[in-house]
Amino acid sequence: MRSGRHLLLVLLLGSCLATAATRDSGDLSQYLRDDHPDVYTVVKGDTLWDISGRFLERPWLWPEVWRINPQIENPHLIYPGDRIHLVWVDGQPQLRLERGDAGRTVRMTPSDTESLHPQVRATPLESAIPAIRLDAIQGFLVQNRVVEPGVLEAAPYVVQGESERIVVGAGDRVYVRGDLPDSESFSIVRKGPLYVDPETNEVLGREATYIGLGQAVAQDGQIATLRVDSSREEIQIGDRILPTEERRLQSTFYPSAPADQVDGEIISVFGGVTQVGQFDVVVLNRGEREGLEPGHVLAIYKRGALARDRIANEVIRLPSERAGLLMVFRTFEKLSYGLVLETERALAVEDEVRNP
Known part of the structure; x- marks a missing residue:
């Protein structure tokens, strides 16, 4: 499942980010990491999640601090060699792009457009970075259903x-x-x-x-x-x-929190195991009817253990504790697939998922 790296999902922020940026998240500066860089240079192998986590304690807030520079061609694509600048506007942090050589330099290929004049099609030498690690979910995007x-x-x-x-x-x-x-x-x-x-x-x-x-x-x-x-x-x-399934391949992800309240749990993990770790693919008992979409980020809570109250002589369940994050990458009507992005402790089937 994790052997292939042939499917590259292009990170496209576009106009959806402009809408997301208008949501009221209060003072965004409170979510900046203490050790955030002022400038970060993108390297090959980075993902949007990695870069966002260098600046923000809550990486899913990336759409609210990202600002597009209209003077840059394809400003919604991020390439190795690009520089991400942290700037301040009206007391709020913003992340802006400075295009590197890989995103500017192009290779020339014959155009497939019929014309009476010779034409070429220009493409960047490097591929745009993806939102998350793709090798773990490639087969689930295209094949399973x-x-x-x-x-x-x-x-x-x-x-x-x-x-x-x-x-x-x-x-x-x-x-x-x-x-x-x-x-x-x-x-x-x-x-x-x-x-x-x-x-x-x-x-x-x-x-x-x-x-x-x-x-x-x-x-x-x-x-x-x-x-x-x-x-x-x-x-x-x-x-x-x-x-064969006729559906459009989900090729873009926008890491963000769900707009509606989500309370569910992990009901299965792929790979024939019950324990859940980083980059495992899990099944959630919540789907499109609950408002979940690809790119939604959910917090994982370790289900509280059962304990005996010796005073009341009854069994009680202890509070669940936050233990990780996952991103939904494919949805069905009643359930969805998610990729575990972060874990703070061992997780398992029946652990809970909630809004981050």
Whole structure:
């Protein structure tokens, strides 16, 4: 899950920051770190979260102190070599950009625009920095999804591999029971965990774990033939076939606090473990219907332990204690995925999430 670094999400602050900056956060100077720099030079490998944390005790307040310089081309993109200046305007801190050589220098490539005159397309030599570490969430952005439980139960499924093989992979063919329109692409998925809200017992959805991608090449009665074009792991009998998901890839993140009150908990962690650490991907029992959006930052609270009150002779729960931060990076109607950005102690499933 963490091996790939091919997907680079461009940090785009744009007009959304202007809106965020108008929110009333009081005196922003109180959130400056005591050891903040006056100027910071961006280096390769930085993320927005890293840079914001150098200036602010609350990195999610970045949109409220960032100011765009209209004289700089693409001022909403930050590149290695750029310099971030802390300045004061009317008694309030602001962060401003001074473009470095990597963001100014361009490579020239042929334009794909038809014209009677020769044209070139100019792009910076360096890539803009991302908002957060991307290697930990790449597969979850593109492939995994959550569906209603009945969707997988009713979906076509693998009955056998080519030449009676039980386990197959990329380049093989599999036989599928169900109707698959010829020449269309399909996702091969496996039943994952069933997510249930621990408070209300509401079924929130079932994980459809991505296994691979294939194309339908034939249909004979109830049996279809699927050519496996790519696979993340071996395909097994019983794996389900779903239409490829048509959705726009979330390619920008705006670290910010949710506008509405959020009270939820971690209900699962990927990787087959129960303990949660930095850069782990977790599942939350709150989603779009509760107002969560990609980029929302939530505080993680270590769930208070149970203790016996010997005076009243009853069991009580001790207060929960703040223990980390996470950023939501993908949302569904009833739940969401989050990346743990900071931890102060060992965390676990059933720990709580709240507004930061």
